Amino acid sequence: MTAPGQPGQLAAGEPHPGMPTYLGMPSFPDAARIAVADSQLRANLTHATHTIRAKRAGAVAELADWEQLRQAAKAIKDHTLAHLDTYLLRLEENVTRAGGQVHWAQDAGEANAIVAGLVRAAGADSVVKVKSMATQETGLNEALAADGISALETDLAELIVQLGHDRPSHILVPAIHRNRAEIREIFRTEMPDAPAGLTDDPPALAAAARSHLRQAFLSAQVGVSGANFAIAETGSLVVVESEGNGRMCVTLPRTLISVVGVEKILPSWRDLEVFLALLPRSSTAERMNPYTSTWTGITPGDGPENFHLVLLDNGRTSALADPTGRQALRCIRCSACLNVCPVYERVGGHAYGSPYPGPIGAIISPQLRGIADPVDASLPFASTLCGACYEVCPVAINIPEALVHLRAKVVDAKREKNFSPERVAFTLSGRVLRSPRLLAAAQRAASASRRVVARKGRIRLLPPPLSGWTETRDAPVPPPESFRAWWARTRGNRS
Amino acid sequence: MRIGLFVTCLTDTLYPDTGRAVVAVLERLGHQVDFPAAQACCGQMHFNTGYRREAVPMARGFTAAFGGYEAVVTPSASCASMIREYYPALASEAGDAGLARAVAEVAPRTYELSVFLADVLGVTDVGAYFPHKVTYHPTCHGLRMLKVGDAPLRLLRAVRGLNLTDLPDAEACCGFGGTFAVKNAEVSAAICADKVAAVRQSGAEVLCAADNSCLMHIGGALQRQRSGVAVMHLAEILARTEETR
Numbered sequence: 001m002t003a004p005g006q007p008g009q010l011a012a013g014e015p016h017p018g019m020p021t022y023l024g025m026p027s028f029p030d031a032a033r034i035a036v037a038d039s040q041l042r043a044n045l046t047h048a049t050h051t052i053r054a055k056r057a058g059a060v061a062e063l064a065d066w067e068q069l070r071q072a073a074k075a076i077k078d079h080t081l082a083h084l085d086t087y088l089l090r091l092e093e094n095v096t097r098a099g100g101q102v103h104w105a106q107d108a109g110e111a112n113a114i115v116a117g118l119v120r121a122a123g124a125d126s127v128v129k130v131k132s133m134a135t136q137e138t139g140l141n142e143a144l145a146a147d148g149i150s151a152l153e154t155d156l157a158e159l160i161v162q163l164g165h166d167r168p169s170h171i172l173v174p175a176i177h178r179n180r181a182e183i184r185e186i187f188r189t190e191m192p193d194a195p196a197g198l199t200d201d202p203p204a205l206a207a208a209a210r211s212h213l214r215q216a217f218l219s220a221q222v223g224v225s226g227a228n229f230a231i232a233e234t235g236s237l238v239v240v241e242s243e244g245n246g247r248m249c250v251t252l253p254r255t256l257i258s259v260v261g262v263e264k265i266l267p268s269w270r271d272l273e274v275f276l277a278l279l280p281r282s283s284t285a286e287r288m289n290p291y292t293s294t295w296t297g298i299t300p301g302d303g304p305e306n307f308h309l310v311l312l313d314n315g316r317t318s319a320l321a322d323p324t325g326r327q328a329l330r331c332i333r334c335s336a337c338l339n340v341c342p343v344y345e346r347v348g349g350h351a352y353g354s355p356y357p358g359p360i361g362a363i364i365s366p367q368l369r370g371i372a373d374p375v376d377a378s379l380p381f382a383s384t385l386c387g388a389c390y391e392v393c394p395v396a397i398n399i400p401e402a403l404v405h406l407r408a409k410v411v412d413a414k415r416e417k418n419f420s421p422e423r424v425a426f427t428l429s430g431r432v433l434r435s436p437r438l439l440a441a442a443q444r445a446a447s448a449s450r451r452v453v454a455r456k457g458r459i460r461l462l463p464p465p466l467s468g469w470t471e472t473r474d475a476p477v478p479p480p481e482s483f484r485a486w487w488a489r490t491r492g493n494r495s
Numbered sequence: 496m497r498i499g500l501f502v503t504c505l506t507d508t509l510y511p512d513t514g515r516a517v518v519a520v521l522e523r524l525g526h527q528v529d530f531p532a533a534q535a536c537c538g539q540m541h542f543n544t545g546y547r548r549e550a551v552p553m554a555r556g557f558t559a560a561f562g563g564y565e566a567v568v569t570p571s572a573s574c575a576s577m578i579r580e581y582y583p584a585l586a587s588e589a590g591d592a593g594l595a596r597a598v599a600e601v602a603p604r605t606y607e608l609s610v611f612l613a614d615v616l617g618v619t620d621v622g623a624y625f626p627h628k629v630t631y632h633p634t635c636h637g638l639r640m641l642k643v644g645d646a647p648l649r650l651l652r653a654v655r656g657l658n659l660t661d662l663p664d665a666e667a668c669c670g671f672g673g674t675f676a677v678k679n680a681e682v683s684a685a686i687c688a689d690k691v692a693a694v695r696q697s698g699a700e701v702l703c704a705a706d707n708s709c710l711m712h713i714g715g716a717l718q719r720q721r722s723g724v725a726v727m728h729l730a731e732i733l734a735r736t737e738e739t740r
C-alpha cells in the first residue's frame with residue numbers, strides 16, 4: 001500500500017536497517033484511514049485513553065512541584081546527552097568492574113546478532129523476555145526465530161500480542177487494541193496449556209497466562225531485558241514494571257542480556273530519584289511503581305552468573321546531531337503523550353508503522369530511521385499540532401516544535417527531487433499570501449465566484465485535494481467583499 | 496492607543512465581519528485602529544506544513560507592515576502564536592539579522608484580541624449585549640501555545656444577557672490542524688465529529704471561539720448536519736450592543 005515510485009523506498013524483502021519488522025507498512029494517511037473506520041477499535045481506544053488521561057491528571061495534580069520536577073528531568077537528560085560519550089564510557093567501565101560485559105551495537109542487525117551469539121554461547125535455544133521497547137525496535141524476536149531461538153514475552157500484554165501474531169499498538173499497553181473476548185480467543189487457540197472452559201474474565205485470563213509462563217521462568221537459561229535507566233556512576237541498570245514477571249526474568253536465568261538504547265543513561269542515583277517520581281504518575285497514574293528492579297553486574301550466588309549489556313545506537317547518534325530533533329532522546333517512554341493525543345485516540349498505534357506510536361513515534365521514528373521511506377516521511381504530518389502531548393510530557397519534549405521542524409526536513413529533502421503538486425501549490429500560494437496586491441486580487445476573484453460555487457449559500461463539494469474536507473464539512477462561502485476591500489471603501493483615506 | 500489591526504488572511508478573505516467587529520470594539524473603547532494595507536499572511540500555514548523558506552518573506556512582510564505601532568492586535572490566537580513563538584526561530588534560521596531585530600521589536604507587542612482586552616487594557620466589560628445561550632471552545636493554540644488562559648471567558652461573562660454554558664471536554668482539539676484536515680481528512684473528520692457532538696450536547700445556540708480557522712472547521716460540520724447551532728468569533732459577540740442587536 002505504500003505510495004509507488006517514491007525515492008529511497010526499500011524494496012520488499014530488503015532488510016530495513018532500523019526496524020526490520022515494520023518493513024512495507026502503509027504510510028500514515030493510508031493506515032489511519034483504515035483504522036479510523038474501525039468503530040470497535042475507536043470505542044476501545046476512546047474508553048482506555050480517557051480513563052488513563054483523567055487518572056494521570058489526578059496523580060500529577062498531587063505534586064505541587066511537578067513543573068520543577070519536569071524541568072529538572074529535562075535538564076538532567078540534556079546534560080547527559082551533551083556529555084553522552086563521557087557517561088557511556090563511565091557506564092562501560094563500571095559495568096565491567098561489576099562483572100558484566102558490555103557490547104556496542106551500531107544498528108538493529110548488530111544488536112540482534114550479538115544477542116543470538118550470546119544465547120548460543122550459553123547453550124540455550126530459548127529466552128524469556130522482559131517487556132522492552134529496544135528489542136521491539138530491533139525486531140529481536142523475529143531475528144532470534146530465524147536463528148532457531150524462541151523468545152517468550154512474559155509481560156501479559158506483550159504475550160497477548162506475541163500469541164496473536166500481532167504488533168504492539170501502545171508503549172505501555174501493547175494490546176490496548178484488543179478487548180477481553182479477543183484475548184480469550186487468542187489464548188484458546190494459541191496457548192497449548194490454556195485451561196478448558198477459559199472465560200474472558202480478566203482474573204481468569206491473567207491466571208491462565210501465569211501458569212503458562214511459570215514453567216518457562218523456572219526452566220529458562222537466558223533472560224533478555226531492556227532497561228528504563230542505566231546509572232553511569234555504578235554501572236547499574238533499572239527496570240520499572242508492574243507485574244513482577246520482569247523481576248523473574250532478570251533474577252532466575254543464569255544468563256541475563258540487556259539491550260539498552262544509549263540515551264537511557266543517567267549520571268547518578270540522585271538523578272534517578274527525579275525520574276522515579278515522574279515516570280509512574282505519567283505512565284500508569286501511580287504514585288510509586290510496583291516493581292522497580294535494579295542490578296549491578298553480577299553477584300556470586302545471587303541472580304544471573306553472566307550479565308551482558310548491549311548498548312544500542314540504531315540512529316540515536318544521528319538524532320543527537322539535530323539540535324531541535326534531539327529533544328526526542330529525552331523520552332522515558334511513559335506513553336502520556338499517546339493517551340492525550342486526539343489522533344492516536346482515533347487511529348490507534350499500528351498506523352504509526354513502528355513500535356513507537358503516537359506523538360513520540362511521529363518524531364522519533366523519522367529520526368531513528370531517516371525520512372527516505374514514505375512511512376517515515378508521513379509521520380511528522382500525523383498531528384494536528386494541538387500541543388496536548390507537550391503539555392503532559394514529563395521531560396518537556398516540545399513535540400509540536402519537533403514535528404514542524406521534521407516537516408521542513410521532509411519538504412526540503414524532496415525539493416530537488418520529484419515534481420510535487422503540493423509544492424507548486426505552496427510556492428504559488430506563498431507568492432499570493434505575501435503580496436497584499438495579489439491577495440486582494442485573489443479575494444476579488446473569490447467574492448466574484450461566490451454565486452457560482454455556492455448552492456443555496458452553502459458549499460458542499462470541493463474538488464480534490466479539498467474533497468476530503470467536504471465529505472463531512474461544508475466549506476465557507478466567500479463574502480461579497482473582503483475586509484481589506486471594505487476598509488478601502490469606507491476608510492481608505494485613513495491609512 | 497494607536498493600534499495596528501492584523502486581521503489575518505483567513506479573516507480578511509472569508510470572515511470580514513470579524514474584522515469589522517474588532518474595529519468596532521476597539522473604537523468603542525476609545526482607541527485608534529489602523530489597518531496597514533501592506534499586511535498579508537503571517538506564514539503559519541507554510542511554516543507548519545514544512546515550507547519554512549516560503550514563510551520567511553511573509554515574516555518580513557509582517558514586520559514591515561506593523562513596525563512602529565504601540566500594539567498589534569489580531570483576532571487569531573493561532574497567528575499570534577506563530578508571530579510570538581516561531582518568528583524568532585524563523586528569523587535566526589534564515590540568518591537574517593535585520594529580520595531578527597524587527598521581530599524582537601514587533602513580536603512582543605503583538606497580541607491576540609482577548610489577551611489585549613482583558614490583560615493588556617485590563618477591560619473585561621466592553622459594553623456588549625448578547626442575549627443568547629453561548630458555549631466556548633478554547634482553541635489549542637490559544638490554550639496551550641499562547642496560553643490565553645481564561646481571558647475569553649472573562650470577557651464573555653461580562654457580556655450582558657449572555658448565558659454561558661459549559662462545553663463538555665472543552666479542551667479537546669477539534670481536529671482541524673491546518674493542512675492536517677486535508678492530508679488526513681478522515682482522522683480530522685473523526686475528531687471533529689466528537690467536538691460537534693459535544694457542542695450539540697451543550698445545548699448552546701452559539702459556539703464561540705477566538706479563532707476563525709477552528710470555527711470554520713467545527714462550523715462546517717455543524718452546518719452540514721443542519722444542527723441549527725451558529726458559530727461566532729468572540730469579537731462578533733463583543734461587538735453586539737443593545738443598539739445593534
Ligand code: SF4
Pocket residue numbers: 282330331332333334335336337338360389392393394395396397
Ligand atoms: S515523549 Fe514524553 S510523554 Fe511521550 S512517551 Fe516520551 S516521555 Fe512520555
